[in-house]
Amino acid sequence: MTIDDDAVLAARARDGDSPAFVELVGRHQDRVFRFVLRMIDSRDDAMDLTQETFMKAWQAMPRWRPEARFGTWLLQIARNGALDLLRRRGVVGFEPLQPDAPFEDRSPGPERQLRIRQRYALLDLALRQIAVEHREVLLLREVEGLSYAEIAVALDIAEGTVKSRIARARAALLEQHRRIGGENG
Amino acid sequence: MIEPCPGLEDLSAYVDGELPAAVHARIAAHLAGCTACAARHAELAQLRVAFASLPDERLGFDLSQVVRGRIEALPTRRATGRRSRWRAMDWRGWLPMGAAAIASLSLGLVLGTSLVAPVVVAPAISPLQVFAPVAPGGLCPGLGSCWRPVATPRQLP
Numbered sequence: 356m357t358i359d360d361d362a363v364l365a366a367r368a369r370d371g372d373s374p375a376f377v378e379l380v381g382r383h384q385d386r387v388f389r390f391v392l393r394m395i396d397s398r399d400d401a402m403d404l405t406q407e408t409f410m411k412a413w414q415a416m417p418r419w420r421p422e423a424r425f426g427t428w429l430l431q432i433a434r435n436g437a438l439d440l441l442r443r444r445g446v447v448g449f450e451p452l453q454p455d456a457p458f459e460d461r462s463p464g465p466e467r468q469l470r471i472r473q474r475y476a477l478l479d480l481a482l483r484q485i486a487v488e489h490r491e492v493l494l495l496r497e498v499e500g501l502s503y504a505e506i507a508v509a510l511d512i513a514e515g516t517v518k519s520r521i522a523r524a525r526a527a528l529l530e531q532h533r534r535i536g537g538e539n540g
Numbered sequence: 541m542i543e544p545c546p547g548l549e550d551l552s553a554y555v556d557g558e559l560p561a562a563v564h565a566r567i568a569a570h571l572a573g574c575t576a577c578a579a580r581h582a583e584l585a586q587l588r589v590a591f592a593s594l595p596d597e598r599l600g601f602d603l604s605q606v607v608r609g610r611i612e613a614l615p616t617r618r619a620t621g622r623r624s625r626w627r628a629m630d631w632r633g634w635l636p637m638g639a640a641a642i643a644s645l646s647l648g649l650v651l652g653t654s655l656v657a658p659v660v661v662a663p664a665i666s667p668l669q670v671f672a673p674v675a676p677g678g679l680c681p682g683l684g685s686c687w688r689p690v691a692t693p694r695q696l697p
Contacts, residue, residue, distance in 0.1 A: 521556070
């Protein structure tokens, strides 16, 4: 999958070519799902939201412009949907710390694997407990690998703001990670 | 002489490779000689590694077929541009306009033909017949009582 291929397919989809759009869905479904899952922390809601993201994208395709990278544009729609859902849940903003929240151990195994899973779980938990604006910017950077310029487009903020927000988000995540790690071990 | 310690923003952007080359080189040189900044940098770098090793979450089914079905169930999307919009309009879109045209043509036809309608011949009734002993259309009591010359048919205006 290349960005150029995406642009060609997106241009065809913009002109009403639904098979081209369906091809794009296949290419980007896991990426969108992964992002919204970590944003809203509910697998069922993430599945619904992923589907709705693509339906909204289809409706909005006539407004897509080739200057916008399709994947980034899609994440922007997904992010708006995730924020709407979090607002309905009333959790947008800084979520209070939950020091007693247990971390999830999904499949017990050998000791080493357990330690690795615990580390993932700690990071997941810490990620869920930082502010949404920090979480989203870290996910876009660390998981989706977007550049600062692309994040600026996706979040509709200045590139300088991206730089400072990522730095603050990392500091918040490290602090939270230390606190949870200290409480659990 | 060692440079002053970089701020967190620059150190974070350094980890991301988002700094101009000159600034990047300067921070790299600083990190080589400052243990405090090197420890801070290591922490940020470790965070990146932790993110990279997070499990790769997948949707687990082919969403494209679901989306295809939903798109097909939608009304035809209007494409951008004036020409495209006309092209996208199928024959059902023209039905109301066609029905209106047929109705107005029919109405015009009816009104037009009424102006050139065939001459209606009024029944021949003399003005004095209202005083006749037998009402128009009534039965004659005798042959002589009903015998009158027939008036010439008169055209209605």
